[in-house]
Amino acid sequence: MRGLSLRSPSPMPGFGLAAGITFTLLSLVVLIPIAALIARGADIGLAHFLATVGTERVLSALWLSFRLAFLAALFNLVLGLAVAWMLARYDFPGRRLIDAAVDLPFALPTAVAGIALTTLYAPNGLVGHVFQGFGVRIAYTELGIWLALVFVSLPFVVRTVQPVIEEIEREVEEASATLGAHRLRTFVRVILPMLTPALLTGFALGLARAVGEYGSVIFIAGNLPYKTEIAPLLIVIRLEEFDYEGAICIALAMLAISFLMLLVINLVQVLSRRRYGNA
Amino acid sequence: MPADIALPASAPLSARPPRRRARRVTTEPGWFRAALIATVLTLLALLLFLPLWEVFSQALSEGFGAAVASLGNPDARHAILLTLLTALVAVPMNAAFGIAAAWMIAKFDFRGKAFLITLIDLPFSVSPVVAGLCLTLLFGSGSALGAFMIAHGMQVVFAVPGIILATMFVTFPFVARELIPVMQEQGRAEEEAALTLGASGWRTFRTVTLPNIRWALLYGVLLCNARAMGEFGAVAVISGKIRGETITMPLMIEMSYNEYLTVAAFTMAALLASLGLVMLTAKTLLEWRFADQLAARHRH
Numbered sequence: 001m002r003g004l005s006l007r008s009p010s011p012m013p014g015f016g017l018a019a020g021i022t023f024t025l026l027s028l029v030v031l032i033p034i035a036a037l038i039a040r041g042a043d044i045g046l047a048h049f050l051a052t053v054g055t056e057r058v059l060s061a062l063w064l065s066f067r068l069a070f071l072a073a074l075f076n077l078v079l080g081l082a083v084a085w086m087l088a089r090y091d092f093p094g095r096r097l098i099d100a101a102v103d104l105p106f107a108l109p110t111a112v113a114g115i116a117l118t119t120l121y122a123p124n125g126l127v128g129h130v131f132q133g134f135g136v137r138i139a140y141t142e143l144g145i146w147l148a149l150v151f152v153s154l155p156f157v158v159r160t161v162q163p164v165i166e167e168i169e170r171e172v173e174e175a176s177a178t179l180g181a182h183r184l185r186t187f188v189r190v191i192l193p194m195l196t197p198a199l200l201t202g203f204a205l206g207l208a209r210a211v212g213e214y215g216s217v218i219f220i221a222g223n224l225p226y227k228t229e230i231a232p233l234l235i236v237i238r239l240e241e242f243d244y245e246g247a248i249c250i251a252l253a254m255l256a257i258s259f260l261m262l263l264v265i266n267l268v269q270v271l272s273r274r275r276y277g278n279a
Numbered sequence: 280m281p282a283d284i285a286l287p288a289s290a291p292l293s294a295r296p297p298r299r300r301a302r303r304v305t306t307e308p309g310w311f312r313a314a315l316i317a318t319v320l321t322l323l324a325l326l327l328f329l330p331l332w333e334v335f336s337q338a339l340s341e342g343f344g345a346a347v348a349s350l351g352n353p354d355a356r357h358a359i360l361l362t363l364l365t366a367l368v369a370v371p372m373n374a375a376f377g378i379a380a381a382w383m384i385a386k387f388d389f390r391g392k393a394f395l396i397t398l399i400d401l402p403f404s405v406s407p408v409v410a411g412l413c414l415t416l417l418f419g420s421g422s423a424l425g426a427f428m429i430a431h432g433m434q435v436v437f438a439v440p441g442i443i444l445a446t447m448f449v450t451f452p453f454v455a456r457e458l459i460p461v462m463q464e465q466g467r468a469e470e471e472a473a474l475t476l477g478a479s480g481w482r483t484f485r486t487v488t489l490p491n492i493r494w495a496l497l498y499g500v501l502l503c504n505a506r507a508m509g510e511f512g513a514v515a516v517i518s519g520k521i522r523g524e525t526i527t528m529p530l531m532i533e534m535s536y537n538e539y540l541t542v543a544a545f546t547m548a549a550l551l552a553s554l555g556l557v558m559l560t561a562k563t564l565l566e567w568r569f570a571d572q573l574a575a576r577h578r579h
Binding site: 005006008010011012013014015017018019020021022025026029030031032033034036037040057079082083085086089092096098099100101102103105106107108109110111112116117119120126127147150151154158170173174177178183208209211212214215223225233234235236239241242244247248251254255258259260262 | 303307315318319320323325328332333334375379380383388389398399405410414416424447451467470471474479483484508509510513515516531536548551552
């Protein structure tokens with residue numbers, strides 16, 4: 001049956017209605033608007049697209065956005081693993097509070113996070129003036145952008161890895177220890193491979209979020225062209241100049257690079273699953 | 280059995296054999312645990328707790344009265360109402376979508392299911408600014424559809440419908456992603472039993488499915504609502520930021536902040552942060568109380 005019809009027979013009612021609502025809303029809200037962007041992009045033509053994206057200002061904005069998003073996601077890979085490990089394995093006062101607080105970046109609107117981080121890390125801010133004493137400026141530099149991106153992408157790795165750590169059976173670790181492996185070796189050779197798929201999923205989610213982030217970054221970034229101007233901000237600037245073509249070109253470049261990156265991460269994930277089994 | 284348990288309590292301390300503590304092989308040494316906890320807590324304090332504290336301390340920096348007074352301004356009131364209206368429309372729409380999509384994906388087998396799930400997740404990998412741009416292009420005066428709608432008095436871009444659509448775009452997957460794994464896990468045996476006993480499809484949904492998914496649905500709605508009220512990038516692009524008309528709470532924060540109205544900006548931020556904290560508390564309570572009825576990743 002399955003080979004012939006699009007869906008296998010079921011006694012359950014409501015497929016038509018559910019499919020109707022799903023596809024109508026999905027098309028209206030998401031698919032048709034994205035198609036509109038791609039259609040308008042197709043009108044521009046490749047040569048014009050390359051000329052627009054190839055300008056120094058656009059290239060440096062794209063490079064800044066993707067580089068800092070990657071570095072933030074990388075930092076969160078380590079911090080997220082540490083937080084998840086701590087929450088799953090250690091007992092310490094306030095564990096449940098920390099567990100709940102990890103989702104704070106999901107609960108706090110980006111504009112709120114943006115102005116709070118900026119005042120906190122500005123040269124005259126509570127934390128910023130301490131760093132200023134060491135000659136380190138955070139707000140209005142790349143470091144500030146990175147910090148905001150770390151903030152917004154913090155929960156992803158924790159939330160994907162934590163349940164996997166909780167499901168690891170202690171027997172596996174005991175077996176490894178019995179066979180003479182010390183703790184670090186057990187962690188690297190036994191535990192880490194089991195966590196790799198979840199780590200990569202969290203990394204990809206965090207990266208995607210950080211690349212597109214706008215609200216929390218624009219306050220702390222300083223927004224100097226060529227230096228601290230992120231790609232989403234450049235899209236907004238182009239729109240305010242009514243340069244729709246310019247905005248479309250940057251948006252399409254961002255979409256293309258994002259999908260390419262997610263494709264690579266998916267590929268790595270498939271390879272790691274093949275190597276370590278379906279953990 | 281450790282030797283020291285057998286010793287009578289009155290035995291002199293010196294008589295105890297040197298006690299060798301068994302090394303626990305499935306955890307890290309104590310110094311490592313302490314160092315990791317201290318490092319992580321410091322980083323989380325710098326990243327999460329201090330910013331939250333900063334919001335409230337800046338809002339109250341000129342006293343409670345000044346903070347409350349800044350909310351009395353008509354633009355601020357309009358922004359609050361607009362944000363509430365946006366969430367009130369966008370969240371139920373996305374909840375309806377989430378239920379329909381989860382019903383379709385969890386209760387039926389059809390081709391292209393994985394592709395459909397990928398499409399539902401699409402808004403997560405699109406920048407909110409790009410989302411706003413897409414909607415602006417589709418409904419703006421530059422497109423045939425937009426020109427037609429404007430000619431017939433339906434303004435989407437730089438108006439409330441655009442804000443609602445942009446909010447729906449960025450929060451689109453939240454409820455569906457929460458419900459799909461829960462409904463997939465529950466299977467369809469209970470619904471089939473109800474149908475066999477003669478219940479109509481609608482009644483089966485209302486009396487069998489809905490009670491099973493209510494906490495997961497509430498969980499998804501909470502997350503969706505938090506993001507909907509706080510959305511900035513997509514709304515900033517499509518709203519045109521017309522004062523007193525298309526300014527939502529997050530846009531009002533930006534405007535006040537850029538005009539150096541620190542108390543006004545942070546009071547509005549504190550209001551949104553409080554809503555976020557209420558959401559976080561409700562979500563945490565759900566995780567503690569109804570863990571078995573939520574998606575697997577929330578079961579701690």
